[in-house]
Amino acid sequence: MYKLFFYAAGAACFMTSAVALAACPAVTMQDMKGVKPGAFPQQYEQAEFEQLASCKMAFAENPSIKALNGKIRGNKALPLLAERLPEEPLVYAPYESIGKYGGTFDVLSNATEAGTSDFLSTRHVNLVRYADDLKTIVPHVAKGWKWNDDFTQLTFILRKGHKWSDGALFTADDVKFWYDNLALDTNVIKKAKEYVLVAGKPMTVDVVDPQTVRFNLPSPKPGLLAHFATSYAQGFQPKHFLGRYHPGINKDADKLAQAAGFKNGYEVIQAYYGNSDWTDTPTPLLAHPDKAAKLPADTMPTLESYILTKDTTEGRHLVANPYFFIVDTAGNQLPYINEQDELYINENEVRILKLVNAEVDYKSQSVQLPSAPILLDGQEKGDYKVDLKPTISMPVFSFNVTSTDMEKRKVFGNLKFRQAMSVAINRAEINETAYFGLGQAKQYVPFSPQPEFVDPKWSQHFAQFDPALAKKLLDEIGVSDKDGDGARELPNGDKFVLNIQFATQGIDGPLVELVAQHWTNVGVKTTAKEVTPDEYRSAQSANQLDVGAWKKGQPLAIVLGTNELFVAPFENYFAHRTGMLWGEYLETDGKAGVKPPAYVIEIKDDIDAFQSTTVGSDKSNKLGARLVKNMVENLLFIGTVQAPNPIYHRNALKNFVEFKTWSYEYYRTYPYRTHQWYLDE
Secondary structure, eight states: OHHHHHHHTTOSOOSSTTSOOEEOOOOOSSOOTTOOOOSBTTEEEHHHHHHHHTEEOOOBOOTTHHHHHTTSTTOOOOOOHHHHSOSSOEEEOOSSSOOOOOOEEEEEESBTTBSOHHHHHTTOOOSEEEOTTSSOEEESSEEEEEEOTTSSEEEEEEOTTOBOTTSOBOOHHHHHHIIIIIISOTTTSSSOOGGGEETTEEOEEEEEETTEEEEEOSSOOTTHHHHHHHOSSOSOOOHHHHGGGOTTTOTTHHHHHHHTTOSSHHHHHHHHHTTSSOTTOOOHHHHOTTTGGGSSOSSOOOSSSEEEEEEOSSEEEEEEOTTOOEEETTOBBSOOSOEEEEEEOOOHHHHHHHHHTTOOSEEOTTOOGGGHHHHHHTHHHHTEEEEEEOBSSEEEEEEOTTOSSHHHHHHHTOHHHHHHHHHTSOHHHHHHHHHTTOSEEOOOOSBSSOOTTSOGGGGGTTOSOOHHHHHHHHHHTTOOOSSSSSSOBOTTSOBOEEEEEEOTTTSOHHHHHHHHHHHHHTTOEEEEEEOOHHHHHHHHHTTOOSEEEEEEOBOHHHHTTOOGGGSTTOSOTTSOOOOHHHHHHHHTTTSSSOOOOHHHHHHHHHHHHHHTSOTTSHHHHHHHHHHHHHHHHTTSEEEOEEOOEEEEEETTEESOOOOSOBOTTTTTTGGGOGGGOEEOO
């Protein structure tokens, strides 16, 4: 049957094993050379490509790969490329051209764990990913997947012979290890993340065979697949490496850890993996420099396209993974670019200057629309390009409804106050002044873009500019100017000052300053202070903010996989949260924290039910509509203006395609096949 297909297709091959097939054509998306697309956009499985192109792939490696491998402490001398690739590697058709090897990819981040997701996404892999249409989920680390009929069982097929960056085999055991021994182990992650649970309950993971792993769900959750396609949290970790330090796997784990100067095995796991699955946790090189040399490697093995070789407070350096599992259509192992270098610059003005001076190859995160004019003006001289692309999230404000200041808590918890502060914002002025008229004034609606079940009225709910109404509502709740000094006091007569702390990674400075003035104009004195992302997140987590200020919003596909926008405190550590003590109450089943209002409980119950229903069904639409009504009507988060943001890249960076959106929600560059980028200079 297989041979007959080649014959029928007129392929230039012989039907006997004595004669080899022709070499494979260097197919690109710009020039398909007559080869038909595969089952998934812009990529093929090896056998699929060979069949469609009537060819036999031959593989080639980066000529510098042995030298690059020499920079990876703990790696042995490299075997031949054929022994490093999976038995059936994934094949990419590059966007424009087959690339050339070499060079260093230079990027900027804000700090060790701030503003780094953009850079992380350039080397990221997961079981599946979204194609660049942001609609189609395609194979990646996994060769394929299958759901059962009621979405309670998700099976992944892995690639035979796939190897970690140190040459050890990657198998289904690494998926089960991640789930059972890291994601659910409270010694590693104190509280399991919502996305590894289904309606608050854990799944089970079965190893069917080395290349087959099955997730068994306690109830339906169709969005689990989309979670793996968008999340930084990878569904696998190296059991052969971390498992030796896990007391549940190795009885000598603690003894082994103590020989390296650590208290126990879990402390070593924390040094490599951190106390979460956020993938830029400082390595032992940075967190334990005095002990790092006693450990077997500077960082744990990876399946990503690059592996860390240097980690300091100034930045990171990485080299190409010699065991990476993707090749181009000409058989060249990816990635093309030899090394990656990440520099930490927390000052926005300095970052922009480095972009204008073309010292950076690519940048998106933390680059906001107010910086666009200076970047656009410098394009020709700097030989770079700036694309303005729509965002999914939007700048949003919130009030600390569980503030430790009880008088402020009473005010912030009053819906009339939140309504007043929403209509006090002059969104038209923000759009013209901060966003050059390119944005849309909107109320915050958690689904972005809005599905059909969202009533259009919610996007303008209390989003009109009406300072008279704002003053009236404030008067009604006793937030009035009691001493005649022009500024409103709290109902008990105490001075009332709102302090906005913000980080430019999460929200535009000019917007914050305008909103602070708008609120001051209706008598609520407001100050604005820029802080680092780490300072902002620490204050937010400690329940110390008056006002939350960060972008917010997710597409339906992601909401189906994670409920974080709808369960107090309404997102994760790195994002925009409010109601921290409500969240504590829910986490502890009422043993601590503050009991939230009934609508908050209803939202939590509804999102669990929503994730278990079939999208587009009457039940799903009713649940979705009620989720939106409860969230928007109660104005826990106040929207402003949704505007495009800049995406920057040097023209020397090739195979770069324009992004559909400027978004963290699809994990930034992940849909755009960054492993086939190359530098031409």
